[in-house]
Amino acid sequence: MADGRGSSTSGGESLLFLTDEQLRQGTEAMFFAYRGFTADPDRILVDLAYGRAHHRAVHFINRAPGTTVNNLLNILGVTKQSLNRVLRTLISDGLVISKVGRNDKRERHLYLTDDGHALEQKLSNAQRARMRAAFRDAGPDAVAGFRTVLEAMMDPEMRQSYTRLKETGT
Amino acid sequence: MADGRGSSTSGGESLLFLTDEQLRQGTEAMFFAYRGFTADPDRILVDLAYGRAHHRAVHFINRAPGTTVNNLLNILGVTKQSLNRVLRTLISDGLVISKVGRNDKRERHLYLTDDGHALEQKLSNAQRARMRAAFRDAGPDAVAGFRTVLEAMMDPEMRQSYTRLKETGT
DNA sequence: CTGTTTATGTCAGTGTTGTTGACACTCCAA
DNA sequence: TTGGAGTGTCAACAACACTGACATAAACAG
Secondary structure (H helix, E strand, C coil), X not given: CCCCCCCCCCCCCCCXXXXXXXXXXXXXXXXXXXXXXXXXXXXXXXXXXXXXXXXXXXXXXXXXXXXXXXXXHHHHCCCHHHHHHHHHHHHHCCCEEEXXXXXXXXXXXXXXXXXXXXXXXXXXXXXXXHHHHXXXXXXXXXXXXXXXXXXXXXXXXXXXXXXXXXXXXX | CCCCCCCCCCCCCCCHHHCHHHHHHHHHHHHHHHHHHXXXXXXXXXXXXXXXXXXXXXXXXXXXXXXXXHHHHHHHCCCHHHHHHHHHHHHHCCCEEEEECCCCCCCEEEEECHHHHHHHHHHHHHHHHHHHHHHHHHCHHHHHHHHHHXXXXXXXXXXXXXXXXXXXXX
Protein backbone atom coordinates (compact mmCIF):
# COMPACT_ATOMS: atom_id res chain seq x y z
CA MET A 1 0.00 0.00 0.00
CA ALA A 2 1.00 3.61 -0.34
CA ASP A 3 3.12 4.75 2.50
CA GLY A 4 4.49 7.84 0.90
CA ARG A 5 8.06 6.60 0.89
CA GLY A 6 10.31 8.24 -1.59
CA SER A 7 8.30 11.38 -1.48
CA SER A 8 10.10 14.65 -1.47
CA THR A 9 7.66 16.34 0.84
CA SER A 10 7.73 16.04 4.57
CA GLY A 11 5.15 15.32 7.16
CA GLY A 12 2.79 12.37 6.83
CA GLU A 13 1.75 10.57 3.71
CA SER A 14 2.41 12.51 0.59
CA LEU A 15 -0.15 11.28 -1.87
CA LEU A 16 0.48 13.92 -4.47
CA PHE A 17 1.13 11.22 -7.03
CA LEU A 18 -2.53 10.27 -6.76
CA THR A 19 -4.02 13.62 -7.72
CA ASP A 20 -6.44 13.69 -10.64
CA GLU A 21 -3.91 15.69 -12.58
CA GLN A 22 -1.27 13.02 -12.07
CA LEU A 23 -3.73 10.32 -13.05
CA ARG A 24 -4.68 12.21 -16.17
CA GLN A 25 -1.07 12.53 -17.14
CA GLY A 26 -0.69 8.81 -16.59
CA THR A 27 -3.65 8.22 -18.86
CA GLU A 28 -2.20 10.37 -21.58
CA ALA A 29 1.21 8.81 -21.17
CA MET A 30 -0.36 5.40 -21.75
CA PHE A 31 -2.16 6.66 -24.83
CA PHE A 32 0.84 8.26 -26.48
CA ALA A 33 3.27 5.53 -25.46
CA TYR A 34 1.06 2.76 -26.79
CA ARG A 35 1.06 4.50 -30.14
CA GLY A 36 4.83 4.43 -30.15
CA PHE A 37 4.81 0.88 -28.91
CA THR A 38 2.86 -0.39 -31.91
CA ALA A 39 4.24 1.99 -34.53
CA ASP A 40 7.30 0.04 -35.63
CA PRO A 41 5.70 -3.38 -36.13
CA ASP A 42 2.72 -1.70 -37.76
CA ARG A 43 4.98 -0.27 -40.43
CA ILE A 44 6.28 -3.73 -41.23
CA LEU A 45 2.85 -5.29 -41.22
CA VAL A 46 1.27 -2.97 -43.76
CA ASP A 47 3.72 -4.13 -46.39
CA LEU A 48 2.69 -7.71 -45.74
CA ALA A 49 -1.06 -7.07 -45.74
CA TYR A 50 -1.18 -8.20 -42.14
CA GLY A 51 -2.38 -6.32 -39.10
CA ARG A 52 -1.87 -6.18 -35.38
CA ALA A 53 -4.02 -9.22 -34.87
CA HIS A 54 -1.58 -11.30 -36.89
CA HIS A 55 1.29 -9.87 -34.91
CA ARG A 56 -0.32 -10.78 -31.63
CA ALA A 57 -1.10 -14.32 -32.76
CA VAL A 58 2.44 -14.86 -34.05
CA HIS A 59 3.89 -13.41 -30.88
CA PHE A 60 2.03 -15.68 -28.53
CA ILE A 61 2.40 -18.80 -30.65
CA ASN A 62 6.12 -18.17 -30.60
CA ARG A 63 5.97 -17.53 -26.90
CA ALA A 64 4.09 -20.71 -26.10
CA PRO A 65 4.70 -23.19 -28.93
CA GLY A 66 2.06 -25.88 -29.15
CA THR A 67 -0.54 -23.73 -27.46
CA THR A 68 -4.11 -24.59 -28.28
CA VAL A 69 -6.61 -22.39 -30.05
CA ASN A 70 -8.62 -22.07 -26.89
CA ASN A 71 -5.63 -21.00 -24.86
CA LEU A 72 -4.72 -18.40 -27.44
CA LEU A 73 -8.31 -17.20 -27.40
CA ASN A 74 -8.13 -16.58 -23.68
CA ILE A 75 -4.81 -14.79 -23.90
CA LEU A 76 -5.85 -12.55 -26.76
CA GLY A 77 -9.32 -11.89 -25.44
CA VAL A 78 -11.10 -12.04 -28.76
CA THR A 79 -13.79 -14.26 -30.22
CA LYS A 80 -12.93 -17.50 -31.93
CA GLN A 81 -14.31 -16.14 -35.19
CA SER A 82 -11.97 -13.22 -35.02
CA LEU A 83 -8.96 -15.33 -34.16
CA ASN A 84 -9.88 -17.95 -36.71
CA ARG A 85 -9.83 -15.46 -39.52
CA VAL A 86 -6.29 -14.50 -38.58
CA LEU A 87 -5.12 -18.08 -38.06
CA ARG A 88 -6.57 -19.16 -41.37
CA THR A 89 -4.49 -16.65 -43.28
CA LEU A 90 -1.37 -17.41 -41.26
CA ILE A 91 -1.78 -21.15 -41.88
CA SER A 92 -2.54 -20.79 -45.56
CA ASP A 93 0.44 -18.46 -45.91
CA GLY A 94 2.62 -21.08 -44.33
CA LEU A 95 3.60 -19.15 -41.22
CA VAL A 96 1.75 -21.32 -38.74
CA ILE A 97 0.99 -25.02 -38.61
CA SER A 98 -1.85 -26.61 -36.70
CA LYS A 99 -1.39 -30.13 -35.32
CA VAL A 100 -4.15 -32.33 -33.97
CA GLY A 101 -3.63 -33.05 -30.30
CA ARG A 102 -2.31 -36.45 -29.26
CA ASN A 103 -4.12 -36.82 -25.99
CA ASP A 104 -7.18 -34.86 -26.95
CA LYS A 105 -7.77 -35.00 -30.67
CA ARG A 106 -10.25 -32.13 -30.55
CA GLU A 107 -7.47 -29.73 -29.75
CA ARG A 108 -5.24 -28.08 -32.32
CA HIS A 109 -1.73 -27.22 -31.27
CA LEU A 110 -0.19 -24.26 -32.99
CA TYR A 111 3.42 -23.83 -34.04
CA LEU A 112 5.36 -21.35 -36.10
CA THR A 113 7.03 -22.57 -39.26
CA ASP A 114 10.46 -21.29 -40.21
CA ASP A 115 8.80 -18.49 -42.14
CA GLY A 116 6.66 -17.77 -39.11
CA HIS A 117 9.72 -17.54 -36.92
CA ALA A 118 11.31 -15.20 -39.42
CA LEU A 119 8.33 -12.86 -39.31
CA GLU A 120 8.17 -13.03 -35.54
CA GLN A 121 11.82 -12.10 -35.32
CA LYS A 122 11.39 -9.22 -37.71
CA LEU A 123 8.44 -7.83 -35.78
CA SER A 124 9.80 -8.32 -32.31
CA ASN A 125 13.18 -6.93 -33.24
CA ALA A 126 11.50 -3.76 -34.43
CA GLN A 127 9.39 -3.52 -31.31
CA ARG A 128 12.21 -4.41 -28.97
CA ALA A 129 14.53 -1.81 -30.44
CA ARG A 130 12.27 0.94 -29.22
CA MET A 131 11.70 -0.65 -25.88
CA ARG A 132 15.39 -1.30 -25.41
CA ALA A 133 16.15 2.36 -26.09
CA ALA A 134 13.41 3.44 -23.71
CA PHE A 135 14.59 1.06 -20.99
CA ARG A 136 18.19 2.12 -21.43
CA ASP A 137 17.32 5.80 -21.24
CA ALA A 138 15.11 5.31 -18.23
CA GLY A 139 17.37 3.04 -16.23
CA PRO A 140 16.71 -0.14 -14.24
CA ASP A 141 14.82 1.48 -11.38
CA ALA A 142 12.40 3.19 -13.73
CA VAL A 143 11.94 -0.07 -15.61
CA ALA A 144 11.08 -1.87 -12.40
CA GLY A 145 8.50 0.80 -11.60
CA PHE A 146 7.13 0.64 -15.11
CA ARG A 147 6.53 -3.09 -14.80
CA THR A 148 5.07 -2.78 -11.33
CA VAL A 149 2.49 -0.23 -12.40
CA LEU A 150 1.57 -2.10 -15.58
CA GLU A 151 1.02 -5.31 -13.66
CA ALA A 152 -1.17 -3.49 -11.19
CA MET A 153 -3.20 -2.09 -14.07
CA MET A 154 -4.09 -5.45 -15.59
CA ASP A 155 -7.32 -7.29 -15.08
CA PRO A 156 -6.73 -10.16 -12.67
CA GLU A 157 -7.17 -12.85 -15.33
CA MET A 158 -4.78 -11.03 -17.61
CA ARG A 159 -2.28 -10.67 -14.81
CA GLN A 160 -2.53 -14.39 -14.36
CA SER A 161 -1.88 -15.03 -18.05
CA TYR A 162 0.99 -12.58 -17.95
CA THR A 163 2.56 -14.15 -14.90
CA ARG A 164 2.18 -17.68 -16.14
CA LEU A 165 3.77 -16.75 -19.46
CA LYS A 166 6.55 -14.98 -17.64
CA GLU A 167 7.28 -17.84 -15.29
CA THR A 168 6.47 -21.02 -17.16
CA GLY A 169 6.15 -20.01 -20.78
CA THR A 170 2.71 -21.51 -21.26
CA MET B 1 21.74 -6.21 -31.83
CA ALA B 2 20.56 -9.78 -32.16
CA ASP B 3 22.89 -11.28 -29.62
CA GLY B 4 20.03 -12.40 -27.46
CA ARG B 5 21.52 -10.75 -24.44
CA GLY B 6 21.76 -7.03 -24.39
CA SER B 7 24.34 -7.70 -21.75
CA SER B 8 26.84 -5.18 -20.63
CA THR B 9 30.24 -4.55 -22.06
CA SER B 10 33.15 -4.58 -19.72
CA GLY B 11 32.99 -4.22 -16.04
CA GLY B 12 30.33 -1.65 -15.34
CA GLU B 13 26.74 -1.74 -14.30
CA SER B 14 24.68 -4.86 -14.83
CA LEU B 15 22.41 -4.42 -17.82
CA LEU B 16 20.34 -7.49 -17.13
CA PHE B 17 17.22 -5.35 -17.42
CA LEU B 18 17.96 -5.06 -21.13
CA THR B 19 17.95 -8.75 -21.98
CA ASP B 20 15.59 -9.88 -24.71
CA GLU B 21 13.61 -11.76 -22.10
CA GLN B 22 13.14 -8.60 -20.07
CA LEU B 23 12.14 -6.70 -23.18
CA ARG B 24 9.64 -9.36 -24.14
CA GLN B 25 8.10 -9.19 -20.72
CA GLY B 26 7.89 -5.45 -21.08
CA THR B 27 6.13 -5.93 -24.40
CA GLU B 28 3.63 -8.32 -22.91
CA ALA B 29 3.11 -6.08 -19.90
CA MET B 30 2.21 -3.24 -22.26
CA PHE B 31 -0.20 -5.45 -24.15
CA PHE B 32 -2.05 -6.79 -21.13
CA ALA B 33 -2.01 -3.51 -19.25
CA TYR B 34 -3.40 -1.56 -22.17
CA ARG B 35 -6.30 -3.97 -22.28
CA GLY B 36 -7.04 -3.19 -18.67
CA PHE B 37 -6.50 0.47 -19.28
CA THR B 38 -9.27 0.66 -21.87
CA ALA B 39 -11.60 -1.96 -20.42
CA ASP B 40 -13.60 0.23 -18.05
CA PRO B 41 -14.43 3.09 -20.41
CA ASP B 42 -15.12 0.56 -23.17
CA ARG B 43 -17.86 -1.00 -21.07
CA ILE B 44 -19.52 2.37 -20.68
CA LEU B 45 -19.16 3.24 -24.34
CA VAL B 46 -20.88 0.16 -25.74
CA ASP B 47 -24.09 1.14 -24.01
CA LEU B 48 -23.92 4.52 -25.69
CA ALA B 49 -23.10 3.21 -29.16
CA TYR B 50 -19.82 5.06 -29.01
CA GLY B 51 -16.32 3.74 -29.33
CA ARG B 52 -12.82 4.54 -28.24
CA ALA B 53 -12.48 7.18 -30.90
CA HIS B 54 -15.30 9.13 -29.29
CA HIS B 55 -13.67 8.75 -25.91
CA ARG B 56 -10.38 10.07 -27.18
CA ALA B 57 -12.00 13.05 -28.87
CA VAL B 58 -14.00 13.91 -25.77
CA HIS B 59 -10.94 13.52 -23.59
CA PHE B 60 -8.75 15.87 -25.54
CA ILE B 61 -11.45 18.44 -26.18
CA ASN B 62 -11.99 18.53 -22.44
CA ARG B 63 -8.26 18.74 -21.89
CA ALA B 64 -7.76 21.63 -24.27
CA PRO B 65 -11.08 23.47 -24.66
CA GLY B 66 -11.28 25.50 -27.82
CA THR B 67 -8.77 23.34 -29.61
CA THR B 68 -9.04 23.34 -33.38
CA VAL B 69 -9.87 20.36 -35.53
CA ASN B 70 -6.38 20.40 -36.95
CA ASN B 71 -4.78 20.40 -33.55
CA LEU B 72 -6.93 17.50 -32.48
CA LEU B 73 -5.98 15.71 -35.68
CA ASN B 74 -2.32 15.97 -34.82
CA ILE B 75 -2.82 14.79 -31.27
CA LEU B 76 -4.97 11.83 -32.19
CA GLY B 77 -2.92 10.86 -35.21
CA VAL B 78 -5.81 9.98 -37.47
CA THR B 79 -7.11 11.37 -40.75
CA LYS B 80 -9.52 14.25 -40.79
CA GLN B 81 -12.14 12.03 -42.38
CA SER B 82 -11.92 9.59 -39.53
CA LEU B 83 -12.04 12.30 -36.89
CA ASN B 84 -14.79 14.12 -38.71
CA ARG B 85 -17.08 11.12 -38.59
CA VAL B 86 -16.65 10.98 -34.83
CA LEU B 87 -17.04 14.72 -34.35
CA ARG B 88 -20.17 14.75 -36.48
CA THR B 89 -21.92 12.28 -34.21
CA LEU B 90 -20.72 14.02 -31.06
CA ILE B 91 -21.93 17.37 -32.37
CA SER B 92 -25.27 16.07 -33.56
CA ASP B 93 -25.73 14.29 -30.23
CA GLY B 94 -25.14 17.56 -28.45
CA LEU B 95 -21.95 16.58 -26.64
CA VAL B 96 -19.63 18.88 -28.53
CA ILE B 97 -20.05 22.29 -30.06
CA SER B 98 -17.99 23.70 -32.86
CA LYS B 99 -17.45 27.45 -32.97
CA VAL B 100 -16.11 29.33 -35.95
CA GLY B 101 -12.82 30.99 -35.11
CA ARG B 102 -12.83 34.72 -34.44
CA ASN B 103 -9.44 35.52 -35.85
CA ASP B 104 -9.43 32.84 -38.47
CA LYS B 105 -12.92 31.95 -39.48
CA ARG B 106 -11.77 28.81 -41.25
CA GLU B 107 -10.90 27.23 -37.98
CA ARG B 108 -13.42 25.47 -35.81
CA HIS B 109 -12.90 25.59 -32.08
CA LEU B 110 -14.27 22.65 -30.19
CA TYR B 111 -15.89 22.67 -26.76
CA LEU B 112 -17.77 20.18 -24.66
CA THR B 113 -21.36 20.93 -23.77
CA ASP B 114 -22.68 20.12 -20.32
CA ASP B 115 -23.69 16.70 -21.59
CA GLY B 116 -20.23 16.32 -23.06
CA HIS B 117 -18.65 17.15 -19.74
CA ALA B 118 -20.90 14.64 -18.05
CA LEU B 119 -19.78 11.89 -20.41
CA GLU B 120 -16.15 12.87 -20.06
CA GLN B 121 -16.44 12.69 -16.30
CA LYS B 122 -18.12 9.34 -16.42
CA LEU B 123 -15.44 7.91 -18.68
CA SER B 124 -12.44 9.43 -16.99
CA ASN B 125 -13.70 8.50 -13.55
CA ALA B 126 -13.93 4.89 -14.65
CA GLN B 127 -10.49 4.99 -16.18
CA ARG B 128 -8.90 6.88 -13.33
CA ALA B 129 -10.26 4.50 -10.72
CA ARG B 130 -8.17 1.70 -12.12
CA MET B 131 -5.13 3.87 -12.54
CA ARG B 132 -5.47 5.26 -9.07
CA ALA B 133 -5.59 1.76 -7.63
CA ALA B 134 -2.58 0.74 -9.68
CA PHE B 135 -0.63 3.83 -8.68
CA ARG B 136 -1.51 3.39 -5.05
CA ASP B 137 -0.49 -0.26 -5.05
CA ALA B 138 2.73 0.46 -6.87
CA GLY B 139 3.83 3.49 -4.88
CA PRO B 140 5.28 6.84 -5.95
CA ASP B 141 8.70 5.57 -6.99
CA ALA B 142 7.19 2.98 -9.30
CA VAL B 143 4.85 5.61 -10.72
CA ALA B 144 7.78 7.88 -11.48
CA GLY B 145 9.52 5.03 -13.28
CA PHE B 146 6.36 4.16 -15.15
CA ARG B 147 6.10 7.68 -16.50
CA THR B 148 9.77 7.89 -17.34
CA VAL B 149 9.67 4.72 -19.42
CA LEU B 150 6.43 5.65 -21.17
CA GLU B 151 7.79 9.04 -22.13
CA ALA B 152 10.92 7.42 -23.50
CA MET B 153 8.78 5.08 -25.56
CA MET B 154 6.83 7.82 -27.37
CA ASP B 155 7.58 9.08 -30.82
CA PRO B 156 9.25 12.48 -30.53
CA GLU B 157 6.26 14.39 -31.92
CA MET B 158 3.96 12.58 -29.53
CA ARG B 159 6.28 13.34 -26.65
CA GLN B 160 6.04 16.95 -27.67
CA SER B 161 2.24 16.87 -27.67
CA TYR B 162 2.27 15.07 -24.35
CA THR B 163 4.64 17.54 -22.75
CA ARG B 164 2.83 20.57 -24.05
CA LEU B 165 -0.47 19.24 -22.77
CA LYS B 166 1.11 18.44 -19.46
CA GLU B 167 2.71 21.83 -19.04
CA THR B 168 0.46 24.32 -20.74
CA GLY B 169 -2.79 22.51 -21.35
CA THR B 170 -2.95 23.23 -25.06
C1' DC C 1 -24.43 -47.04 -25.73
C1' DT C 2 -26.62 -42.57 -25.39
C1' DG C 3 -26.72 -37.96 -24.56
C1' DT C 4 -24.15 -33.87 -23.37
C1' DT C 5 -20.31 -31.02 -23.28
C1' DT C 6 -16.05 -29.32 -25.20
C1' DA C 7 -12.97 -27.74 -28.90
C1' DT C 8 -12.79 -26.19 -33.14
C1' DG C 9 -14.14 -24.37 -37.61
C1' DT C 10 -17.12 -21.86 -40.69
C1' DC C 11 -20.80 -18.85 -42.73
C1' DA C 12 -23.39 -14.68 -42.63
C1' DG C 13 -24.24 -10.19 -41.05
C1' DT C 14 -22.99 -5.92 -38.57
C1' DG C 15 -20.37 -2.02 -36.48
C1' DT C 16 -16.35 0.92 -35.37
C1' DT C 17 -12.42 2.79 -36.83
C1' DG C 18 -9.11 3.45 -39.77
C1' DT C 19 -7.46 4.40 -44.75
C1' DT C 20 -7.32 7.03 -49.94
C1' DG C 21 -8.93 9.85 -53.24
C1' DA C 22 -11.69 13.47 -54.91
C1' DC C 23 -14.05 17.70 -54.61
C1' DA C 24 -15.93 22.06 -52.74
C1' DC C 25 -16.00 25.97 -49.85
C1' DT C 26 -14.17 29.72 -46.99
C1' DC C 27 -10.85 32.67 -45.90
C1' DC C 28 -6.17 34.58 -45.37
C1' DA C 29 -2.10 36.46 -47.37
C1' DA C 30 0.96 37.80 -50.94
C1' DT D 1 -6.66 38.13 -57.84
C1' DT D 2 -4.54 33.98 -57.13
C1' DG D 3 -2.58 30.36 -54.29
C1' DG D 4 -2.72 27.81 -50.38
C1' DA D 5 -4.43 26.45 -45.81
C1' DG D 6 -8.22 24.80 -43.00
C1' DT D 7 -12.30 22.50 -43.07
C1' DG D 8 -16.15 19.51 -44.44
C1' DT D 9 -18.17 15.93 -47.16
C1' DC D 10 -18.81 11.95 -50.31
C1' DA D 11 -17.55 7.37 -51.83
C1' DA D 12 -15.13 3.19 -51.49
C1' DC D 13 -12.58 0.10 -48.99
C1' DA D 14 -9.99 -2.73 -45.36
C1' DA D 15 -8.89 -4.49 -40.72
C1' DC D 16 -10.71 -6.20 -36.89
C1' DA D 17 -13.83 -6.72 -33.64
C1' DC D 18 -18.75 -8.48 -32.54
C1' DT D 19 -23.17 -11.78 -32.48
C1' DG D 20 -25.68 -15.71 -33.92
C1' DA D 21 -26.18 -20.01 -36.02
C1' DC D 22 -24.64 -24.31 -37.40
C1' DA D 23 -21.41 -28.46 -38.23
C1' DT D 24 -18.10 -31.79 -36.88
C1' DA D 25 -15.45 -34.57 -34.04
C1' DA D 26 -13.92 -36.09 -29.73
C1' DA D 27 -14.30 -36.63 -24.94
C1' DC D 28 -17.00 -37.60 -21.08
C1' DA D 29 -20.85 -38.80 -17.93
C1' DG D 30 -24.79 -41.54 -17.08
